[in-house]
Amino acid sequence: MTGTLYLIPNTLGLNDDASADPLAAVIPEHVRAITAALPYFIAENAKTTRAHLKLVGLTHPLARPLQDIRIKELNVNTEARELPELLAPLAAGEDAGLISEAGVPAVADPGANLVRLAHASGIRVKPLVGPSSLLLAVMSSGLNGQSFAFNGYLPTDAGQRAKRLKTLEDRSRSERQTQLFIETPYRNGALLDAIASICHASTLVCVATDLSLSSETIRTQTAGKWKSEIAAGRTPDFHKKPTVFLLLAE
Known part of the structure; x- marks a missing residue:
């Protein structure tokens, strides 16, 4: 059985305040819970993804230490021949999150081709609610x-x-x-x-x-x-x- 490719929304930016839960106004609670449980991410930018996961972890403890979460990049320089490797863990039954640098993935974002390949490979695609x-x-x-x-x-x-x-x-x-x-x-x-x-x-x-x-x-x-x-x-x-x-x- 294949894993699920979750389409993870990111923020469009953060306000300069000291809120204990800076994501609360834009990322629903259930989305943060799913994000915190994932062991593997396909990200437009690994650095911003780690920063986002740190914020998620403030209210939803990550399933594993941040340094143990695998993050592979998918950006405008990623070639089509590299996409199957990014989906390999899902084909083996592992869930993963596709996350953009800002906003929702696969819209004005290089993730659309990966989503198309996931469909062609019989991998379940699950979009999650967030800011566009x-x-x-x-x-x-x-x-x-x-x-x-x-x-x-x-x-x-x-x-x-x-x-x-x-x-x-x-x-x-x-x-x-x-x-x-x-x-x-x-x-x-x-x-x-x-x-x-x-x-x-x-x-x-x-x-x-x-x-x-x-x-x-x-x-x-x-x-x-x-x-x-x-x-x-x-x-x-x-x-x-x-x-x-x-x-x-x-």
């Missing part, structure tokens, strides 16, 4: 939550980025579909500048920063309004902060 920045952004934006698409990162080249933005805006207009994308946090300002300059003044644009944290900010207004505020020097406080951008063309 993309869904939180859609929920809070006021844009179309019936039809939306995540587009990952846009090109960094200004010309290619402008072309991509126009394509997404046209698609949004024709399909009434909310378009989501993200950026490396230190380039948030450049991306918002491009959106405000390239998109039609009436296109709705939401900027959702530090979701689930005490510093969270979410604002939806037209591209024209954003352009005016940028010209006046009033830009969001989002430099080097994880941000989701959404647009909906009228």
